[in-house]
Amino acid sequence: MDSRAATEERLTPLRERQLIEQARRGCGRSAHALVATHQDRLHAFVWRMVRDRHEAEEICQDAFLRAFQAMDSFDFSYRFSTWLFTIAYRLCLNALRRRRDYSGDVDFSDVPAGPRGRKTPTVADEVANSDEARRLKAAIWEAVDRLTPPQRATVLLFYRESLNCQEIGEVLEMPAATVKSHLHRARSRLREMLGTEMQEDWTSVRFGEAGNGQ
């Protein structure tokens, strides 16, 4: 996260505006610089949304092309990354709908609740076995994959891009209150899905400090 944020931080708002205006006039080098600055973060977001490497690369390329072709209408009051992520998110939704596995809210009514009355240790007690850590990480990501696309996008933008609800709303084109609702619902579902997964392994896994908002 820090490395990705550092890559974008190299571009100041003034420098970014210069590159955009030069790219508008057909400067290939400026377009290349804009792509190189944002490609990693964009690809990470898109891949986490569609979970297919080939499709993720296609969506990223399509998002950049659409952004450059519509460059004349870009509003400098927004960040270029916000606009880029908005285009990519729409393309992700199209891809997921084409895949026919987007069925709206997932039913977790059969997910068993965790046991009560049992002593539950904290998570960050000691460094875990690497295999256990990878397994639990995989379980968390699997649970994230089972969220609805708006919930998944909200979680990814909130934790990985460190955007607040207002900024997420600009990307996903929805009100900030709706974003907050998606985030709350996503967290609830993750806890429901992971409740049984984590009950045996709290003492053996250390995830470090929590992410955004702590």
Add this chain to the structure above:
Amino acid sequence: MVRRSRVGGPGVTAVLMTCRHVQQLHDAYIDGELSPSLMAEMHAHLLQCPVCQQQVELTRACGSVIARDDDEPTLDAGFAARVVAALQRKTPATPPPLETRRSRRQRLWRIAAGAGLPAAAAVLFFCVLIWPSSDPSGTPRIVAGKAVEAAGLAEMVNPTLSAVADTRQAAESLNRILSIAGDDAARNVERTMQRVKPPTESFWRFFFEEPFSGLLEMPTPPPPPTPDQGEELIRF
């Protein structure tokens, strides 16, 4: 509204938050949005409730993994170059600017000016050709024609030029007629001048002064008739 449970004896009360209330405030607590007093109550509850503590830790763990895990495939080094190449294939080097209402008005003005240019050139051409010129070589016409060709307006101007040329020819014909007539008239005058007299002072007086001499001098009235002449005079 957060409902609290009161515990303790008379005079001593403690407000404790329930698990249900903790669930309601879960996200706000995770995101650090609670007031200091509510934060303290949450902390107090979590110290005594392992279930709620686990839920909070689970949410924090998920956030940590989502934020920090970078175990995703990366794009190869040539991705940016491929995007730029695809962009240059799809769009020209200088994309046309977005047409706004202002630029549309400017474009219409340019069209009108462009349409008016051939008309102006035709008017200029007409003036150059028809206007009396002492240069018989036709240089003004040649210069005007080359100017039209340079402007790339030949296709638009040629019909006008044809009409102008016809008019020019008509004007030239008229000039020739007038010149012939004028020549004839001048020759007739000259012949007349030779037949009558060489132009002398008396000649000029004969032509221009004699006809008017009677008018220029006041005639003396005739003397009145005498009554004894015996002639009956007709009196008017």
